[in-house]
Amino acid sequence: MSSQPTTSDARWAGQHVVVVGLGLSGFAAADALMQRDAVVTVVSRDRNETMDKRAxxxxxxxxxxxxxxxxxxxxxxxTQLVVTSPGVxxxxxxxxxxxxxxxxxxxEVELAWRMRPEDAPPWxxxxxxNGKTTAVTMLESILQAAGLRATAAGNVGTPILDAVLDPEPYDVLAVELSSFQIHWSxxxxxxxxxxxxxxxxxIDWHGSYDExxxxxxxxxxxxxxxxxxxxQDPTTEELLREADVVEGCRAIGFTTGTPDISMLGVVxxxxxxxxxxxxxRTTAAELATIEDLTIxxxxPAPHYIADALAAAALARAYDVSPAAVQAGLRAYRPQPHRVxxxxxxxxxxFIDDSKATNTDAAMGSVTAYDNIVWIAGGLLKGADVDDLVRAAASHLRGVVLLGRDRARLAEALDRHAPDVPVVDIASTDTGAMTQVVRAAHSLARPGDVVLLAPAAASMDMFDNYGARGDAFAAAVSELDS
Incomplete structure (x- = not known):
């Protein structure tokens, strides 16, 4: 087996490469390899109309x-190399x-890294x-406010290979990586x-929480x-201490509380x-205000503020000015279905946080507002909901439940919030979200927030969390018509 190309001037011609999967990343990988005269085979167990067109x-x-x-x-x-789609x-x-x-x-992320040209933009x-798409698109907004040619790439936005190989080079890339993508890098x-x-x-993909x-x-x-x-998450600092970084790399913390030295925070x-x-030790730079994050x-919910601080930290590491950080955060609008x-x-x-597909993500939303009517339920994937419901209890005006595993949420609410009114929507047809929204609106009082933060996956009723959020938005628009 010949050695693999590892630099921008490596010779890909004649390399026998198998690409696994024909989604967006698989198609991009096959195209990039083919353009460099590799001998490419694509394999896919799945097949649909879009894949047929790509094929x-x-x-x-x-x-x-x-x-x-x-x-x-x-x-x-x-075969000299296999390039796999991240979800495999x-x-x-x-x-x-x-x-x-x-x-x-x-x-495909590893392939992009290996294919990057000599003058490639930094990542x-x-x-x-939770929160990575919000943080990375906030970072994109900040970098662009600084006058840089930048894009969000990787697990969101521009496919990473397209960003790396763009004929008009970017100045810098804001890269979101999933755990799947990191595994294969x-x-x-x-x-x-x-x-x-x-x-x-x-856990099912990685085999264990430890992994x-x-x-x-x-x-x-x-x-x-x-x-x-x-x-505020000790695990992240522990993992940083275990990492082998380049000599001289700085550890930078962020917190929604008062920052210590070498941290970003809120004062x-x-x-x-x-x-x-x-x-x-004695000074701090003002980057933005909480009002700048209000939409x-x-x-802004605490986890939204945390995402802003993380994005700001990365931008400041790249020497972006405080004024550009503020301008980027002011201009930013959340991605669909994320608070x-x-x-x-x-x-x-009405707040759409359909992307809150696990209990940890939902926790940040339901505890961010004083009085909410919470819309929750779907596929809980075996998650324990007691801690979430216990934390939410003091914030609840009412709850509307939907989806396959709603009974488990109802049981937890009975244990931890027995006085909160709960409406159970048993319907799973296309009109169910209209019933959900009408029920939630009837429970709400002036000044309340109706929050879709399901704490569960959507595939029992919808194609994905986006379709669930779209149905929610459509039902809210009917109320206002």
């Missing part, structure tokens, strides 16, 4: 595409066979169980990195300038930087 394009360009039963049980004998687990038989045969297995990398060396938080998730936790911590490996951790409603200033009159304000109906504010 037609690739086959026209000389790529071999195999679907379903045509996919072999192991890579062909002449390490227990996949094809990937196990590749590893057993000594064939390197990379993800500012973010991961975490081995040589990344980000300019700066950030771990927002760690809570149990994707998931360890994988998240790998985001810090080989970080060059600044490794950013959450001072009297001001986002303050005590890390990237000349005299960290449509909705006060997204839908406006008011009468004097009741």
């Amino acid at each position: 037609q394009i690739l086959e026209t360009l000389g790529v071999t595409v195999l679907f379903g039963d045509d996919v072999p049980g192991a890579p062909p004998a002449d 687990p390490p227990t996949n038989a094809f990937l196990v066979a590749a590893a057993d045969a000594g064939i390197p297995v990379w993800g 500012l990398v973010i991961t975490g169980t 081995s040589s990344l060396s980000p300019y700066a990195s950030c771990l927002l938080n760690v809570a149990p998730d994707h 998931y936790r360890r994988t998240k911590g790998r985001v810090f490996e080989r970080t060059q300038v600044a490794a950013v951790y959450n001072a 009297d409603d001001v986002l303050a930087d005590r890390a990237f200033v000349p005299d960290r 449509d009159g909705a006060p 997204q304000s839908l406006g008011r109906v009468g004097d009741v504010l």
